Amino acid sequence: MNKIDTIANFLNKKSKKCLAINGSWGIGKTYLWKQVEKKLSKDKKVVYIDLFGKESYKQILEEIVVSLHGDYNKITKTTFKGLEGLVKSISGGLIDIDSDAIFSFLKKEDFYNIIVCFDNIERKSDNLSLKEILGLVNLLKEEKECNVVVIFHEEELKEQDDNLTENNKEEENEQDFNSWYQKAKEEQTKQYNSKNWYRIYKEKVIDCEITIKDNDEVAKAIIKDKVNKYTKITDEIRNIIGNIIFERYKEQCNGNLRLLYHVLEHIDYFNTQCFLLFCKYENKKTFSDALKLNYISLIFQIKKYLSTKIEENDISSNYHLYEQYLKNMFYLNKEEKYQLRRDFYQTLKIDLYYKLQNCKIEYLVGNLSDEQFVKDIENSLLKIDFYSKNGMTHFPYGFYQILLSTYTQITKKKLSDIEEKINQHYIEALVIEEFKFDLNHDYRSDIALLKLLENEKWKDYYEETKEKYKTSKYENINALINSYENIENSFYLEAIKQYNFFKREELVQLFKNNNDFCKKFFNHFSKNMVINHKFDDDLNNHLFQAYLDFLNLDENKIKKSIVLEYINSQNSVLRKLLIE
Template identity: 25%
Template sequence: MEKSNQERLKKYLVGNEKSYLKTDISNGKVIMLSGKWGSGKTFFWKNLIATDELKKELSDKNSAYSYVSLYGKSSIEEIENDIFAQIYFSAIGGDNLVTKTFSTFTKYSKRYGNLFSSFDFSKLAEGLENEQKDNKERIALERLKNGAIICFDDFERKSKDIDLNDLFGFITNLTIEFDCKVVIILNDDVFEGEEKKIFSNVKEKSVSKFLKYEPSIKELFETIFNSDEQYRKLDDHKEIILNTIEETEELNARIYIQVLDNLVEWIENKQEIDKNILRCLILVNIYFILYHTIFCKLEKNYSIKEFNDKLKVISNNFDSRTVITSRNQAKFYESFDDYLNNFEKRVYNDNQVSENREFIKDNKKYYKSKFYANKLDISKDVDDKTFQKINNFIETGILI
């Protein structure tokens, strides 16, 4: 059986002692792990690649691992300090920190004498601080030069104060000066405008290996489902959960985690459970995350709570599941865009084309949410009372 994209990447990067990140062949290289937003790149990296086992192997080789999120960083210096601090403290450990501090204290006590009654402790504190800084830099530098792995994440959330050219220059210098391995995790289309041009230019000069992370819905779901012991409470319902997520065609790790967490809470509170209720809860949860919408069930379809739809006379009676063809036959819409095109044709007229077009544009997410709610019939075979209970739970976050 052919391996999935995720399995191939894992084997390539850390599968055995000859894998890319475990040998010197990747020293001094910049590796880019890219994929679509929400596809679980960070989850994959932290849970399947940068495991405790890999970190221990690096430590045993007097090397180190550092994970740096660029979120909240406003300067190259901040990033540099984060890397050095992580590598330093991973080297000395918690207990060793006390020992080294005491050792340094003893050394400075001898240097300044033992007459503590007249000793200027401010000088000791200053000396201790400088000594620790020197030790920190020396230990970090040694470990960096010994095949350390540094991972940079959240590129799309970096501060505007950090120039992209400077950032890549810093990353490149890390690999040149310290011969370490650098992994960059980012979305496919993370930059726009001028930064997009800069990124396109510098990545060709800086990146040695491009890796594409593109899991299937099932693959991403399985990875997350198996990552947390609390999800074992959902084992009996795994198939319906996966099938429902596949109905939505959403590939998003954060959404899967939130859905699974809410399902665990629902079950732990001994709520009524069957496949239709679970399916409804999952769909309501997903579309609330995506569009922040909650639905009311009408006689024939669903409307959005607290959405003042000026076109509701048409939209509430316009079937978002099927379209009547020229041969007077009903067929399913192939996409939301197909549906929207037909909907627009129904609401435009000579006097209100501009006004209606602007209204639809401003409220596109609501119509998109409404389209999927009706297309999938989100509360199918679920009674109104249970549907309302699910809506309340998802909207408020509290199960009453």
């Protein structure tokens, strides 16, 4: 007989018993109880009371009474005739009744086949004492003769008690001796009712205890239930998905079933929108590795989003589309979904990336010969379809330049087509990162890629690509400005990159023709504020340079000197721009 059947059997046959279910948050205590409910006899009725935030004993009694007999109007008319004196006031058709009195009139027969379950005891309000809760448990057992279930996390209660003791010590230091003595007597009583409460009351109140330390079987069942909904995939793929999710659950979720539910919801989105589209990929190990990498990244971002504690073994990952999805209320637009699929397909080439990386290392420090290096490059590099930096697997642009350069030294020939494709894809990736200013990649750190832009051909390709992205989004500079709720929002650190998509001459005309824009630019960047060091590199932004061009116009010679005089004493971005 399993644990669920054992508990159900205990509650079905016994009366006047209290069962305690103890375990850490998210371990599956409530889940276990809901499974037990399904196994209870049909004549059993469960009164479930969640103590989260409960302020008073009265609130609990009211919930129990209403759960048993419906609303108070019905109770007073049918069950408690002659108790009109208990009614204190009528407001909006609802009757406010002394719940203590009503509860006292309830008979044992009213609790026949009733099981009262108190959940989240450790999350009660500080105004509700543990003594009151345990007193009610004992009252239900002994006087009403019903079964009671209490669900809690014992360690959390101990922590609360320790905090209470420390707070009491701080308060005592501020009291004179007489008031301290009186306070100490009161707190001694309180501590007896809360501190070590479980040890003190267990023998009297608790008849049976279940402690949940491992919920692996529950987690597997939840994952299996979710994965089995994918009816259009093979059992092999279903097993791959389920096993990886469970592995990630063990590694990243710390036994927290609540977190697992969140993870499954978001994994399901990306499975249906992307991953399952590639489940027929012939190399199942590669598919599994790619899936694992993406799940690791997604779960890491989910934990950050939920402000869940990041464990030491968590692998940091800032894949931008997962962050974008979470920030955008769990949704990706059509373009982002396309990028996601492209990136995942790129990740499916992971074995080729590993071969390339291993080839480079073995050639440098191992015994790999020139001939074998060339073969490895031709067998791997030529099979990779594109080189986007945005995927789960990528190397810096310079990585490929080293491989290609070494290949040329050995063979005396160039892989021109491959190099062309690499250059195009990395420049496109660079533009995308500039254009979608909320991404986390720092393209400026790739020195080799920036050096490529010194080449006239690739500089032109870069400008053409920027123009293409700009025109697909904005018809003109006014469209950019109007895309923000207010002009100032376009001046923030990341958003300001958008102005690089417009020529400086266009922006000079903007300063000349749009007085409101000019004033808000000046006010925003001339405020007395400490320079953000991240702005240092951005002073070459087209917007700042266009403002310099604007002030350097013949018509603004005096204006420029007045502006310089005004900002000279300020520690501002504008001062740094004009003075330095």
